[in-house]
Amino acid sequence: MVIGLSSGSVDKLVGTGVIMSGAAADDMDVEVYVLLTAARAFIKGNEDLTDSLVEYPHLKSEFFANMEKLAVPTWLEFFEQAKEFTDVKIYICSLAGKLWGGEKKEDFIDIVDGLCGIGQYIDAAKEADIHINI
Amino acid sequence: MNEQELKALEVNKSVDARGTACPGPLLEAKKAIGTIKSGDIMEVLSADEGTRVDIPKWCTKQGHEYLGTVEESGFFKIYMKKN
Numbered sequence: 001m002v003i004g005l006s007s008g009s010v011d012k013l014v015g016t017g018v019i020m021s022g023a024a025a026d027d028m029d030v031e032v033y034v035l036l037t038a039a040r041a042f043i044k045g046n047e048d049l050t051d052s053l054v055e056y057p058h059l060k061s062e063f064f065a066n067m068e069k070l071a072v073p074t075w076l077e078f079f080e081q082a083k084e085f086t087d088v089k090i091y092i093c094s095l096a097g098k099l100w101g102g103e104k105k106e107d108f109i110d111i112v113d114g115l116c117g118i119g120q121y122i123d124a125a126k127e128a129d130i131h132i133n134i
Numbered sequence: 135m136n137e138q139e140l141k142a143l144e145v146n147k148s149v150d151a152r153g154t155a156c157p158g159p160l161l162e163a164k165k166a167i168g169t170i171k172s173g174d175i176m177e178v179l180s181a182d183e184g185t186r187v188d189i190p191k192w193c194t195k196q197g198h199e200y201l202g203t204v205e206e207s208g209f210f211k212i213y214m215k216k217n
Contacts, residue, residue, distance in 0.1 A: 021161055026196075
């Protein structure tokens with residue numbers, strides 16, 4: 001499975017984590033290509049930011065309250081969990097990284113496997129059985 | 135298997151995933167099934183409606199045998215046999 005993740009909105013990050021978990025339960029290999037605004041969340045120190053719920057800002061407090069009530073893991077916990085279960089690779093688009101001040105792998109949180117160019121994403125999407133764009 | 139047969143099963147592993155929402159029970163099931171032997175019976179307790187559909191399908195995909203589901207008060211028990 002290949003996921004192109006462009007949104008840095010917390011609900012989209014959580015949604016991506018849920019999909020990755022489902023794929024992990026099926027032993028599917030997953031590659032996540034982190035593009036544009038999504039890269040901001042992967043910069044070291046940004047992983048706990050909750051300032052972004054872009055599409056539905058008026059639902060933000062309800063979203064977080066219900067997440068807590070239902071004991072839903074954070075987006076990062078979902079990503080880490082998926083990595084424990086299956087082969088998950090996370091690549092940051094080099095342009096997206098630069099947009100938020102990340103130029104090297106060390107600038108990003110530990111779950112990131114490396115930086116990539118858009119060509120790598122296109123090739124992976126072309127080869128994948130399932131390609132999801134978020 | 136019918137409900138009576140399922141309730142009479144001797145379970146080797148019980149996973150209580152009632153505290154988690156989808157996909158928590160599925161991942162807990164996956165984790166737990168790695169700890170039991172082939173032929174062992176496992177039950178998963180869940181209150182998540184999505185899980186009721188997901189775990190039987192997951193069993194089949196993973197080559198395990200889905201035995202059935204028993205409805206309890208506010209939750210259900212899903213039974214499977216590891217292959």
